[in-house]
Amino acid sequence: MPAYDYRCPACDDLFEVKRPASARDEVCCPSCGTVAKRVFTPVGVVFKGSGFHNTDYKPRPKEDAPASSPASEAPSCPAAKDGGGCSSCPAAG
Numbered sequence: 646m647p648a649y650d651y652r653c654p655a656c657d658d659l660f661e662v663k664r665p666a667s668a669r670d671e672v673c674c675p676s677c678g679t680v681a682k683r684v685f686t687p688v689g690v691v692f693k694g695s696g697f698h699n700t701d702y703k704p705r706p707k708e709d710a711p712a713s714s715p716a717s718e719a720p721s722c723p724a725a726k727d728g729g730g731c732s733s734c735p736a737a738g
Contacts, residue, residue: 648661658676
């Protein structure tokens with residue numbers, strides 16, 4: 646059963662009532678007995694995943710690609726310099 650917030654216009658008391666969504670009768674303030682008005686509170690929404698404007702059309706940062714980087718080259722095997730090396734060594738060609 647959902648809970649709804651109500652505020653009393655007479656004594657400004659804020660209280661919560663659990664009741665079915667289909668109930669249409671009036672809610673009275675527990676402090677003074679005056680008919681209270683329902684308070685609508687905002688709900689936090691998080692947009693995750695695809696299908697939302699802020700995730701699909703957001704400008705992506707440009708990545709700077711370096712011209713040549715020592716990390717992108719194949720590592721050399723010290724055993725390959727001597728004519729040896731292993732079968733998985735890139736320098737064993």
